[in-house]
Amino acid sequence: MTEDKILCWYGSDPFEAGQKLMEASDVWKNWSKTESIGLKPNLVVSKKASSGATTHPEFCAGVIAFLQGQGFENLSILEGSWVGDRTERAFRICGYTELAQKYSLPLVDLQKDESVTLEATNGDYRVCQAVLNLDRLINIPVLKGHCQTAMTCALKNLKGCIPDSEKQRYHREGLFQPIADLNEILHADLILVDALEGDPDFEEGGNPQTLNLFMAALDPVLLDSYACSLLGLNIEDVPYITKAAELGAGTIHLKEDTLVPLNKGEGLSSLQRSSLSSTLAAHIHEKGACSACYASLVQALKILQEQGKALPETVMIGQGFKGLTVEGLGFGQCLSGCSSFVPGCPPELSEIVDFLSFTGNKSG
Structure with a gap:
């Protein structure tokens, strides 16, 4: 080869x-x-x-x-x-x-x-x-x-x-x-x-x-x-x-x-990435987020969407927010300076879903 x-x-x-x-x-x-x-x-x-x-x-x-x-x-x-x-x-x-x-x-x-x-x-x-x-x-x-x-x-x-x-x-x-x-x-x-x-x-x-x-x-x-x-x-x-x-x-x-x-290739199909991840990413303000945190947040948003619940307009995530005091929703320990955040590195998926569900109902 x-x-x-x-x-x-x-x-x-x-x-x-x-x-x-x-x-x-x-x-x-x-x-x-x-x-x-x-x-x-x-x-x-x-x-x-x-x-x-x-x-x-x-x-x-x-x-x-x-x-x-x-x-x-x-x-x-x-x-x-x-x-x-x-x-x-x-x-x-x-x-x-x-x-x-x-x-x-x-x-x-x-x-x-x-x-x-x-x-x-x-x-x-x-x-x-x-x-x-x-x-x-x-x-x-x-x-x-x-x-x-x-x-x-x-x-x-x-x-x-x-x-x-x-x-x-x-x-x-x-x-x-x-x-x-x-x-x-x-x-x-x-x-x-x-x-x-x-x-x-x-x-x-x-x-x-x-x-x-x-x-x-x-x-x-x-x-x-x-x-x-x-x-x-x-x-x-x-x-x-x-x-x-x-x-x-x-x-x-x-x-x-x-x-x-190397062979006939029967059944080959394209994976074709869907628009789901890009749609959910529109709700995330990210600065240097680690993969585990980012993926967990996306999965939580996906679950909320499947449950028919309102998604937050913006959730902040990433190391770039560490040490900063900011208004809004934050995700992960790096966002401890956020007015409302989910602790953890990364937080448990269930905790994220519960947090976002609560804040969504509260804002509604």
Whole structure:
């Protein structure tokens, strides 16, 4: 496989997809059997893959089984869930603790790892040491929507390779440039995408839509550029893609022969991101909000909407409000200076719904 290709395998069997894509990629033929190989799935939150939020463990199992069958023994799975959840809990609930036991390989919790500073064009960034110790990195994201960046796939999945404090910094700085910068200094040796049933709107799932597609690529920018079209987005809707291309992380230019189908592809459909998340986002005044907080607030607004309740005109959220005294509704500990706010980092979803329901009834 070359940098200008995206391999596509269509179907509903994640294990078979993992094996077929690994075999077809050919990249492993140039790897030493003694090299350390790390698999980086998307386990951003402790929810099963059927929710549309996380990488199917069976997909990783197919990759692991193939590599072990070729004689590769130094394998591991690495992840750092988002701020607000614990990686070890995600490993267990998402099926990776059982997976690791079955294939006798370690799970590496990057939330507990040391980190080092690396230099990028636009500044210095911290990356977890365990990732840098690898000889080979396999990036295994889920193709899905995202409340703040419209989409998450190959480029953004590397954000799980940084410490929690750095994740908070990325949100303070607006996500787009830091994500691009991270991909300038950290490169995967292979990208395998789980696009079986991602949620087209929310990174924490809840509305999975079947696409029956798995992909392999070497260029994360090219892959994310194609992924945009599957979600009904333009590249301009996801600014970190172009920014990463400008930093030399890949190309945005798809050609007529970029896509290489490995089978017939029966049942392929487009996820087509709905307008729901953008409609709900209109009620949010956000300044540097972390993913866990932002997604929880969006989910709460969604629940209120489904219940037929009035949505608040504006809810403030994010680190940019920390230490400020402001009038109106606030969400999360950073908004403790707000005249009315929900405490927590992040608050429980039920607490948010109750709070917004009460304030809505009160204002009515």
